[in-house]
Amino acid sequence: MSAAGNHTLVTPAEMTAIDADAARSGIDSYGLMTSAGTAVSAAALRLYPGALRFVVLCGPGNNGGDGYIAAAALRDSGADVDVHALGDPAALKGDAARACTAFGTAVKPLADYAPTAGDVVVDALFGAGLSRPVPPEAARVMRTVASQDLPVIAVDLPSGVDGRSGQVLGASFRARHTVTFVARKPGHLLMPGRMLCGTLEVFDIGIPGRILSARAGRLSANGPHLWRKYAFTLDPAAHKFKRGHLAVFSGGPLSTGAARLSAIAGLRAGAGLVTIASPAAASQANASHLTAVMLKQIEGEDDLSQWLADKRIGAFVLGPGFGDLQRARQYALMLGSHKLVLDADGITAFKDDPGPLFKACAKGETRLVMTPHDGEFARLFPDIEADEASSKVDRAIAAAKRSHGVIVYKGADTVIAAPDGRAAINTNAPPWLATAGSGDTLAGIIGAHLAQGMPAFEAAAAGVWRHGRAGAKAGEGLTAEDLAAAVEPLPA
Numbered sequence: 001m002s003a004a005g006n007h008t009l010v011t012p013a014e015m016t017a018i019d020a021d022a023a024r025s026g027i028d029s030y031g032l033m034t035s036a037g038t039a040v041s042a043a044a045l046r047l048y049p050g051a052l053r054f055v056v057l058c059g060p061g062n063n064g065g066d067g068y069i070a071a072a073a074l075r076d077s078g079a080d081v082d083v084h085a086l087g088d089p090a091a092l093k094g095d096a097a098r099a100c101t102a103f104g105t106a107v108k109p110l111a112d113y114a115p116t117a118g119d120v121v122v123d124a125l126f127g128a129g130l131s132r133p134v135p136p137e138a139a140r141v142m143r144t145v146a147s148q149d150l151p152v153i154a155v156d157l158p159s160g161v162d163g164r165s166g167q168v169l170g171a172s173f174r175a176r177h178t179v180t181f182v183a184r185k186p187g188h189l190l191m192p193g194r195m196l197c198g199t200l201e202v203f204d205i206g207i208p209g210r211i212l213s214a215r216a217g218r219l220s221a222n223g224p225h226l227w228r229k230y231a232f233t234l235d236p237a238a239h240k241f242k243r244g245h246l247a248v249f250s251g252g253p254l255s256t257g258a259a260r261l262s263a264i265a266g267l268r269a270g271a272g273l274v275t276i277a278s279p280a281a282a283s284q285a286n287a288s289h290l291t292a293v294m295l296k297q298i299e300g301e302d303d304l305s306q307w308l309a310d311k312r313i314g315a316f317v318l319g320p321g322f323g324d325l326q327r328a329r330q331y332a333l334m335l336g337s338h339k340l341v342l343d344a345d346g347i348t349a350f351k352d353d354p355g356p357l358f359k360a361c362a363k364g365e366t367r368l369v370m371t372p373h374d375g376e377f378a379r380l381f382p383d384i385e386a387d388e389a390s391s392k393v394d395r396a397i398a399a400a401k402r403s404h405g406v407i408v409y410k411g412a413d414t415v416i417a418a419p420d421g422r423a424a425i426n427t428n429a430p431p432w433l434a435t436a437g438s439g440d441t442l443a444g445i446i447g448a449h450l451a452q453g454m455p456a457f458e459a460a461a462a463g464v465w466r467h468g469r470a471g472a473k474a475g476e477g478l479t480a481e482d483l484a485a486a487v488e489p490l491p492a
């Protein structure tokens with residue numbers, strides 16, 4: 001058994017290819033199924049030693065095959081076991097048929113299962129092969145098991161959860177524990193799938209890592225493995241300009257707080273200097289609240305173009321509390337050749353015509369990071385959002401390719417995607433991170449990373465991860481001020 005330590009995420013389609021490669025290389029597929037099923041029985045006995053009965057629900061494919069192996073192992077350990085099958089077990093094929101025959105005990109129809117207190121359910125109805133909404137008789141059992149709050153251990157995935165997208169097809173079990181094999185699937189991390197898995201265990205059934213890496217794509221769980229090499233420990237002796245200069249645009253006199261949150265988070269995240277670029281009318285409000293952060297009056301395009309001559313400014317944050325959409329558009333287009341985090345109003349400013357922004361960012365290294373939540377994403381990429389067949393990962397990658405920018409598609413399952421197809425799913429954000437000003441803080445952290453010279457994808461992924469860590473450290477009930485103060489140094 002391994003903890004969910006491997007960062008690579010494998011889609012069901014990639015898993016099928018890995019499976020086929022393993023068989024071609026001479027690995028016995030029934031042996032893999034035996035390892036998988038036995039791992040499930042071990043988890044069931046370990047987690048529920050007091051179960052009165054294990055009820056194994058077996059589907060028509062290899063997920064069901066794992067279930068038959070688990071049922072036999074549970075029975076052989078002396079437990080009371082019943083198996084209920086979806087469909088006719090005589091129609092099973094290949095390894096699943098062999099596992100059912102090896103189980104050898106009578107199997108009852110799924111519809112005959114009457115959930116009873118003391119039951120522990122082993123869900124082996126569907127795994128990677130789920131291709132359409134679950135049939136009504138499966139949905140019925142899911143409902144009755146949930147209504148009695150019986151513990152469910154899911155084999156590979158809670159049945160009903162699409163391993164590619166994390167979406168529920170029709171209905172699904174809500175598992176207390178899920179045992180998956182080889183590597184995690186995107187559906188274990190994306191919502192709502194993540195909530196339905198319970199604790200997640202990745203069991204190594206013996207497929208060699210070289211077969212896995214030959215097939216796995218460019219999707220992983222977000223973590224230091226992605227950006228550690230850029231997480232240089234800052235040399236405290238370094239000149240402040242060498243630690244990066246970040247500029248954050250402020251909104252008008254009544255909405256200056258968001259920019260200050262970004263700016264303070266940027267300082268905390270390691271930028272050597274942070275300047276708030278403020279319209280004249282808001283300078284007083286900003287000045288009365290700032291100490292370590294500097295202030296520059298920028299009233300319009302002329303001021304900005306003069307300021308841009310200062311090559312020491314490493315990155316800009318535009319959008320938090322900005323308000324004036326027309327001006328946001330002008331400024332963002334002027335910043336096309338600079339590193340830029342575009343958030344909130346900065347994103348909305350381009351809802352009617354994002355083309356010029358994307359064009360301005362098309363050449364050279366990736367300089368733009370956009371941080372939309374659901375609503376902002378739909379405003380900027382309505383056609384991508386409308387494609388119901390695509391997962392959140394697919395959408396983020398499509399948007400990154402179109403915009404030539406890194407997309408931080410926010411939510412409980414924030415996805416970070418780069419124009420070259422790399423993507424990561426973040427998992428460390430506590431639910432209370434969704435608070436006013438949280439996004440402003442995130443934009444500031446990412447901006448600080450860009451200002452310090454991190455490439456855009458790594459800057460964004462590290463920013464999302466540090467933001468999640470800060471949320472966990474600040475704890476439930478945090479305010480955005482607490483969040484900025486809780487940003488920790490990057491792990492060396």
Ligand SMILES: NC(=O)C1=CN([C@@H]2O[C@H](COP(=O)(O)OP(=O)(O)OC[C@H]3O[C@@H](n4cnc5c(N)ncnc54)[C@H](O)[C@@H]3O)[C@@H](O)[C@H]2O)[C@@H](O)CC1
Binds near residue numbers: 033036129205
């Ligand atoms: N990939 C691997 O290396 C291994 C995979 N194993 C297991 O194999 C599973 C994948 O097996 P399969 O590809 O056979 O897929 P599944 O067992 O998940 O389901 C496929 C079967 O269900 C049917 N089906 C799909 N959606 C349906 C629906 N909504 N209503 C009714 N029938 C539906 C399909 O027609 C097919 O017969 C994994 O989830 C895992 O549990 C293990 O045996 C260990 C090895």
Ligand SMILES: [K+]
Binds near residue numbers: 124125126127155158
């Ligand atoms: K399952």
